[in-house]
Amino acid sequence: MSVSVETGPRSGSRPGPVPWVAMYHSVGDCSDDPYRITVTPDRLDEQLDRLGRRGLRGVSMADLLAARARGEGQDLVGLTFDDGYADFVAGALPVLRRHGCGATLFVLPGRLGGDNDWDPLGPRKPLLTADGIRRAAEAGIEIGSHGLTHIDLTRADDSALRAETAESRALLSELTGAPVEGFCYPYGRVDQRAVDAVRAAGYTYACAIDPGPLSSLHALPRVHIGQNDTAVRLYLKHRLHRLRRRPVAGLR
Structure with missing residues (x-):
């Protein structure tokens, strides 16, 4: 990662427009996808190409x-990938490299090499091992905690x-050898108690889905892709995002 988020916005500052953050999950075969969490590499390639054509x-x-803390970054889109699926390395990483994009990968250090057994309808998808997470980090991907x-x-x-x-933050810091600044709420579910725990754990920011009145640097809204x-x-989705989301304190 080229920039530390430690230089980022302060929560007490005047609210600013919410950044556009895309929420991805698995990148691979989507023929069996009851939760609609998968995009194919070709679709991801098409989506990133379209963003690029629009100057994003x-x-x-x-x-x-x-970038937002510096008053810049209006042409930037946050790319996040939840759950830490093993297909990220083979499916997403080459596409991101081809487009010159970065991303944040939210992983589960308590389920290394496991699968997504929290999805009762399946299909079972393998999760990254410790080695896979290190490979993503070495490729310049920001590693965050998904719990x-x-x-x-x-x-x-x-x-x-x-x-x-x-x-989870301590385990990931040990695994990657780098600070872990970001958190992502499982299922997107968040309340004030969870926000307080994430802040107390030392995270600089956290991502949710639609946190409503809790929107802040520790409960950032995202758009499912x-x-x-x-x-x-x-x-x-890009055009309507700012119309539907409330400003976030501390962002310019």
């Missing part, structure tokens, strides 16, 4: 927030909440 470039959350084991933080007791936030998001749908 995908970057990590760290780079996006650092320890992918549980709903709004239902976690105090002990589990600390493990999912603070312990799937296989059905063709050029027209992607354009509409």
Whole structure:
């Protein structure tokens, strides 16, 4: 990562327009995809090409927030990939490189080499091993935490909440040898208690989906991107995003 988010916005500053952050998951075969979490590499390639044609470039959350702190970055889009699927290395990374894009990969250090058994309808998708996460980090991808084991933080007791936030951050820092600045709420579910735990664990920012009145640097809204998001749908999602989302304190 070229820029540390430690130089980023302060939560007490005047609210500014919310950044456009795309939420991806798996990049591979989407023939069996009941939760619509998968895009093919070809579709990702098409989507990034379309962003480029509109003068936009995908970057990590760290780079996006650092640029916004400088009063820049209006031409940047945050690219995030949840869950840490093993297909990220083979499916997403080559496409990101081809377009000169960065990204943030949110992973689960408590499920290294496991699968997505939290999705009852399947299909079972393998998750990255420790080596796979290191390979992504070495390629310039920002590594963030998606919690320890992918549980709903709004239902976690105090002990589990600390493990999912603070312990996952410590494990990932040890695994990658670098600070872990970003967190992503499993299922996008967030309440004030979860936000407070993430902030207390030392994260600089956190991503949700639609946090409503909790929107802040520790509960940033994102837009789901799937296989059905063709050029027209992607354009509409980008155009409508700021109209539907409230300003975020601390962003210029």
